[in-house]
Every structure is written in C-alpha cells, then in structure tokens.
Amino acid sequence: MQYGIYYAYWETEWGGNFVPYVEKCARLGFDVLEVACGAFDRENDAFFHELAAAARGNGMALTGGYGPRKEHDLATADNAQAEQTFRFYADMFRKMELAGIDRLGGALYSYWPAHGTPQTDKAADTARSVRRMQRLADLASDHGITLGMEALNRFEGYLINTAQECIDYVRAVDRPNVKVMLDTFHMNIEEDSLTDAIRRSGKLLGHFHVGEANRRCPGPNGRFDWHAIGQALHDIGYTGDVVMEPFVRMGGQVSQDVALWRDLSGGADEEKLDQDAAASLRWLRGVMEGNN
Template sequence: MVIRMMKYGIYFAYWEQEWGVDQKQYIEKVKKLGFDVLEISCAMLKNISTEELHEIRKRAEDAGVILTAGYGPAAGENLASSDPEVVKNAIAFYTDILKKLEILNIHTLGGGIYSYWPVDYTKPVDKAGDWARSVENVRKVGKIAGECGVDYCLEVLNRFEGYLLNTCGECKNFVEEVGVDAVKIMLDTFHMNIEEDSIVEAILLAGKRLGHFHVGENNRRLPGKGGFPWYEIGMALRAIGYEKNVVMEPFVRSGGGVGSDIKVWRDLSRGASMAQLDEDAANSVDYLRYVFGGPNSDGRSVLR
C-alpha cells in the first residue's frame, strides 16, 4: 500500500517586497529550511524562454523541490468579463501559461483565476452575469488544464479582494457547475477566517474537491504566530483524506509592490533580518508538520 502524505511549501513573496524578482533563487533555500514545495507566481512566466523553463524544472528536480504556481489575474485577464476581447485575451493567456506549467512539471495552479485581482470596487458588480460568464470560460480553460496535467484551483477570496467566490459553499457550487475534473476548490485560512462560519466545516464541505490549501495566520503571519486552531484544521484535512500540498502564504514585510497590493501597512516581521525570517519559516513548517500530522506524526519539533 502506498502511503501519501501532505507536502508543505511556502510562497516566494514571504521574503520579498516586489513581485518581479528572480524566484529561482528560492528553490534551494526552501529545501534547506525543511519545505517540500516552493510556490511561484505566474507573473514570471509571461515572457520566459523554453530554455529557461527547462532550466527551472531541472533546478527544482535536482533540489528535490516540488513547484506549484499561483496568480492574481489582471483586469485584462478576467475570464468573467463582459468584454469579448478581454475574455479572448484571458483564454490565450491561460493557454500559454498552462503549457508552460506542463514544461515545468507543475501540477497545481491556484488563485483568483476565474475573475481578476484585486477587484476594482469603483466599478459596478454584476455577480450573476460574471458568474455565468466565468463558469463558461473556466470550463474551457479547465479542459486545457486537464490536458496539461494541471489542477486548476479556484481560490475562495474574502469580500475585500473579490466578490464572485467568497465561501467554500459558493466555490463548490461553481466547481460542480463547471463540471471539469481538473477544476477544483482552493481554500486559504486567512480568507476563510473572514468569510466562513467555521474553518473546519468549510474544509469538510470541500471534501475530495479540495485541490490546494493555503495557510497563514489571521494576521497574515506564519502559522503558529497568531490565533488559529491548527490542530483542528489538521484534523479536518485528515478527515477528508487530503494528501496534496499545504502552502504557507505569509506576508510580513511592508513596502514595495507586494506590501501595497496585499495592504501590509506595518512591519509584521517586527524588524526581522533575512536570517530571522529563514529561522521563523523553518520553525513554522516544523510546527505545521507536527500539528497536521496527527497521532502518528513524525514532526520534529514545536514552534520555538
């Protein structure tokens, strides 16, 4: 019998204040810190050569690191748009990205990849119309994702960042309406804390449709540095038989494009040096392995 276990990762932007950086540099770093997975942004894949894609794949394989991808689509990449030209551009964009993910041996793409991010609330919101258009277009893109071996994971976002899918229940209905196996639910504890009546119940509701799981504290810091019930969250993941990736998405540094987009208006790292950020991340992944691992966990420590 093959025993599969959750793999643990972190998003590159934990260390960064700008999006457009060399993300390859984090492949070896995350491995040394005890992670299995590095999540990159699709933004780096827009203008990249096939040669570089192969170089990144080899670098990750040599390091024994799994790559996943995340993305917050621009308004011009909105699959829910009422503008046919925007939809045409969005489908072309995702087709290109998914083929690049296949070359990279990336099997998970997550984010608000059914709409755009962050939403401009100065414009009218047509949730019903956008829902119908997004279902139709996600169905098209989801089929391409399936052909590329990629799980197309729709992230449930809080009301301040998106309006189409705010709860797991909404996302489950949407995914069932799309009806494509590669299209799955993505949950994030930060967003769930704002929108869900119960984080545990939302995970149980997602069940086998849960394709990707992001973790971060209520304050967007690393797991173990806030107030979430991580033991209970781990129990819920085990209850649904979740065996995929658990990726930390902490944002702790203010300033720059990352700080502005994520709305980090104070230094949540509390003046941490890069070495301290590294130590905090290593401690956090140890902690998460321990609390998510259950009674037979081989977690190496608890958070220091």
C-alpha cells in the first residue's frame, strides 16, 4: 500500500497551487498527494504540466478528489444540466491526464455537501445517476482515469451512505474503472462494523480514506482499531492508496463545507502541522504493515 494525505489539511480554501505541497509531502515521507480537482476549469494547461513535473521530480503520485457542486449533480432530473456536467468533467479529465492524475474520488454520483437535502425519489435519482455514470466512466477511461464512488454519511449525502449501497451502485454501473471508495470518518457513522464493510467490498475497493472519528490524523490515542482495519485491508489483498483526510483548522470554505466549528489542531502553526502529519504517517504505516 501507498500512503498519502489530502492537501486541504493545510488549507482553508479549495484549489490553489499544489506544487509546494508536492515538495512538502515528499519531504515528510508520503508517497501520494491528493488534490482538489473542482477548480481545474479555472487553470490553463501550464498549471498541470508544472504539477506533473513537480510530482515526477519528487517521486510522488497524485490522486484527485471532487465533491461535486449542486450544478454537477449526475442524479438531477434536468437533462440540460447533466449535459453541462459532462462538458465540465471532459475538461477536468483532460487536465487530470496532463497532471498525471489517474484517479478521482468523491460523491461523483450526486453532489456534496447535501446538508438538509429535501425529500427526493432516491430510486429514480439512483437510476439516473447509474445511467449517467456509465457514460462518465467511459469518458474517464479515455484518459486512463478510475473513478471512486465515496460512501458518505447521512449528514453529507443521501444516495450512497454505506459500503453495501456503494457496492450495489458500482455493480449496477458495471464499468472496470468505477470502484468503491470508503472513508473511516463516514464509516464510523454508518457501518455496524468497519472491518466487515472493508471485507465485503473486497476487490471492488479502489480507494481508502483514513482519519479519526473527529477528523484528526490517525494515531494511537483515537478510538479506531487501526490494527484491525489494516488487517482487513490485507485480507482482501488491497494494494491501493491509503490517504489521510484530516480537517483540523477553522476558516474559509473548507471548514464551512466539512462543518468544522472548532480548532482541532491545538493552535498549530504550519511547522507543527507538518510534524503531526509526519508522526501520524510513521505510526499508521507501521500499524498497517504490521510493524507496530
């Protein structure tokens, strides 16, 4: 397995210049940097060539994430809006390929955050989403991109909340580049057993996010059994990425979207954030690989 972190651990806004984080994360010992792809439409091709060069130069892999805005909801009943969404993703996928990003994860089947979603026809929304995801997957495949369907907790999404719902959705789409994506934060709310959910996903699991129940970096003082989680990943032969997605600093659109209403960093400056991330990485890698 390869170990990564989401750039927004250090940021309060989505998007921005990711190159410094490529260099930082390589220095801290990470294998992977995950970046936000939702603002790629604002950047020219030079931005992505520079990002790809930075990743190559630092021996880092890049993965992408996107919590679709409401106007990019694949489950919408508005066909004209859906067509615009395909054009948006076509541009994104082309630029991801330029940057060397071959995976995109998130609530790609719907939108995020779906706080207080009004009453919907979930079955009809799911059917539309599956049909359009098949088309989106084929478009992504043209650029060598795999799509991760992230199961979200009930307070952030409504279409896919559990691993089983995600499995059912992925099987309905029936495309080799559409995979299950799980996140310990969301699983903690929705799953009876995190390890059973991992094992049930089996070979369909394509991407895995980790963080404590309060979204701090993984560590020995939280309440998750990380040894058991690591064993479950080994049991299914998972060899993909394990990406930390901690959110600990208030401020900006990031904390608004993830509903972070208090500082969880202990007042950390950037140097302390770096130290905490590196310490978490060393500990997590040891646990996941059976060395701690």
